[in-house]
Amino acid sequence: MTLKVLDPRLGAEGAALRPAPPLTSLDGTVIALLDNAKIGTGRFYDFVSEILERDHGVREFIRRRKPDATRPVTPELLAEMSGADALVSAIGD
Amino acid sequence: MSASDRSMAEETTLTSAAYEVADAFEANELFQRNGWTDGLPIVPPTADNVRAFLDCAALGPDEVIGVEPVRRRRITAEKVAIAAVMAGCLPQYLPVVVAIIRAMCEPQFGLHGSTASTGGAAPFIVVNGPVRTALAMNATHNVLANGGRANAAIGRSVRLFVINVLGGVPGHLDRSTLGHPGKFTFCIAEDEEDSPWIPLSVERGLPAGTSAVTVMAAESPHQIMNEWTHDPKEILDTYAAAMRANMLTYSIWEGNYAIVIPKQHRQIFAAAQWSKQDIRDYVYEVACVARREWRSVGKAAVAARKDEDRIHHALRTPDDLLVIGAGGPAGGFGAIVPPWYGKKSLAVTTQIRM
Numbered sequence: 001m002t003l004k005v006l007d008p009r010l011g012a013e014g015a016a017l018r019p020a021p022p023l024t025s026l027d028g029t030v031i032a033l034l035d036n037a038k039i040g041t042g043r044f045y046d047f048v049s050e051i052l053e054r055d056h057g058v059r060e061f062i063r064r065r066k067p068d069a070t071r072p073v074t075p076e077l078l079a080e081m082s083g084a085d086a087l088v089s090a091i092g093d
Numbered sequence: 094m095s096a097s098d099r100s101m102a103e104e105t106t107l108t109s110a111a112y113e114v115a116d117a118f119e120a121n122e123l124f125q126r127n128g129w130t131d132g133l134p135i136v137p138p139t140a141d142n143v144r145a146f147l148d149c150a151a152l153g154p155d156e157v158i159g160v161e162p163v164r165r166r167r168i169t170a171e172k173v174a175i176a177a178v179m180a181g182c183l184p185q186y187l188p189v190v191v192a193i194i195r196a197m198c199e200p201q202f203g204l205h206g207s208t209a210s211t212g213g214a215a216p217f218i219v220v221n222g223p224v225r226t227a228l229a230m231n232a233t234h235n236v237l238a239n240g241g242r243a244n245a246a247i248g249r250s251v252r253l254f255v256i257n258v259l260g261g262v263p264g265h266l267d268r269s270t271l272g273h274p275g276k277f278t279f280c281i282a283e284d285e286e287d288s289p290w291i292p293l294s295v296e297r298g299l300p301a302g303t304s305a306v307t308v309m310a311a312e313s314p315h316q317i318m319n320e321w322t323h324d325p326k327e328i329l330d331t332y333a334a335a336m337r338a339n340m341l342t343y344s345i346w347e348g349n350y351a352i353v354i355p356k357q358h359r360q361i362f363a364a365a366q367w368s369k370q371d372i373r374d375y376v377y378e379v380a381c382v383a384r385r386e387w388r389s390v391g392k393a394a395v396a397a398r399k400d401e402d403r404i405h406h407a408l409r410t411p412d413d414l415l416v417i418g419a420g421g422p423a424g425g426f427g428a429i430v431p432p433w434y435g436k437k438s439l440a441v442t443t444q445i446r447m
Contacts, residue, residue: 005120005137006109008129008175008257010166070206070437072163092268093211 023086027057032084034073035065041090048088107140107154107171124179128262131252131277135179142184146174149184150191158191159198161259163205168194172258173250180249181242186228188445189243189306190250193218196308196441197251203438207310208261212344213269214433216251217311217351218280219417221294222304224445230282234421237281237314237353237428248278273313281419287356288418289363296369296416297442304445307415309349310438312431315339320357320425325365328358329372332429333380336407339431340382341390346435347409352376353428355420373411380407415440 023029031052035041045063052058062084064077073089081087114120120137124130136142147154147170154171161168170191177190197204197216207214220230231241239245255261263269269276285292294305315338319331332352352372354362362372385401387393408414420426432438 002113002115003117003120003137003139004111004113005123005139006107006111006143006175008109008124008138008172008179008253010168010172010258013167068437070203070210070434072205 026052028059029085030060030062030083031058032062032064032081032087034081034087034089035063036090037066037069038090038093107143109171109175111140129257130179131249131256136181138175138178142178143171143174146177146184146187147171150187152191159195161198161204162200166259168198168258173254176254176257177250179253181246182250186243186247188447189220189224189228189247192306192443192445193251193308194254196306196443199441201439202308202441203310207433207438208255208259209266209268210433211268211270212312212433213272214310214312215273215275215279217275217309217430218248218251219293219307219415220280220282221285221292222302222445224304224447225282225285232282232284232419236419244280244282245278248280252276252278275311275313279311281353281417283417284419288359290369290416290418293415293417294442299442299444304447305442306445307440307442309351309415309430309440310433311351312343312433314353314428314430316426316428318426323361323364325362325367326375328361329375330379332427333376335429336380336431337382339429340405340407341386343431344434345382345387345405347406347413348432348435349413349415349440350407350432351415351417351430353417353419353430355424355427356422357425358427359418369416370411372416373414376414377406377408377411381405409436
């Protein structure tokens with residue numbers, strides 16, 4: 001006699017997300033840099049923005065910092081970055 | 094079939110996918126292969142036993158127990174019951190597990206952050222009220238370890254829930270560097286019958302006689318020992334020293350700490366007529382460090398970033414200290430249970446709906 005066991009996982013809800021098409025070039029773009037409020041992120045982004053501007057022609061950066069590393073980004077901060085062509089989000093330490 | 098029978102059948106229609114296996118051994122192997130367990134064997138969650146759990150708690154399978162506040166995952170009773178079956182619970186434990194998960198979904202608990210953090214915290218669970226004796230929960234010998242089925246299985250249910258329902262799999266959403274043994278199970282009952290004090294849940298605002306859980310995102314407990322005094326202040330100086338050590342070596346930030354006080358220490362406080370409030374007030378005053386003390390533990394690089402004369406308290410106010418009477422009848426051994434990350438996660442107390 002066999003046994004039927006139930007799947008313990010919770011399935012994802014809603015429609016699957018599709019990634020936006022990648023940018024063909026960074027030249028002349030506006031890039032948002034979201035700081036996750038960890039101690040080294042600001043310094044790291046200084047280097048990232050320097051490289052992106054010097055080597056890839058990024059025109060402008062929108063830099064914002066989450067108020068708390070353990071909480072999600074607020075809708076207000078997301079709205080402030082919504083005009084960017086792409087967004088870099090910091091995760092972890 | 095009567096109308097009420099049809100209604101019951103509809104209420105217990107389960108939606109989880111089912112997999113056919115040869116026997117309980119193969120069921121465990123399936124769960125192990127898929128990473129659906131904590132590494133220990135599971136009890137196979139069949140439709141019959143999941144239904145029995147849900148019926149015992151008067152829950153429909155699709156009833157939403159809570160919503161994970163960051164990823165907006167709606168946690169259904171069916172998935173919680175599956176975790177409880179797997180963990181080795183009896184059906185009557187389910188209301189306690191449900192209350193714990195409801196508490197963890199409160200925004201102040203910071204469920205996502207404390208689950209995902211490199212800090213490696215575990216939910217520390219304290220049970221109060223009549224449910225402790227009804228479920229034969231352990232509040233005495235070996236209270237922070239193995240000592241009772243209900244403690245072990247209820248605490249383990251939470252870990253299996255985190256793994257399977259939240260995706261808190263080590264190396265995936267769970268980014269813990271080390272974690273600690275409490276991530277397997279970390280659930281105690283307070284020894285209300287052999288304590289001079291009011292229960293933790295009553296101190297935190299629930300009526301006396303109510304069954305309740307208090308949940309706190311916590312690091313590993315640190316055991317202290319003092320059998321050499323009858324002065325309540327000296328006893329608490331030992332607990333506070335462990336808290337100060339945690340502030341210096343782990344995290345200086347203020348938040349909830351729990352202290353577990355065994356009978357031998359409780360007798361000293363009772364003789365001196367010290368209430369839990371007296372304990373909290375004293376510990377608040379003495380559990381503090383100056384920022385410059387970071388220099389003595391290898392953290393000089395960050396000590397100077399701000400005012401080194403600043404005094405950091407372990408607690409925001411005396412009320413941040415959770416004082417719990419529990420442990421075996423002999424021995425001057427107590428414990429501090431430190432917070433995951435200061436006030437980023439706060440303890441939540443909630444009633445168990447029996």
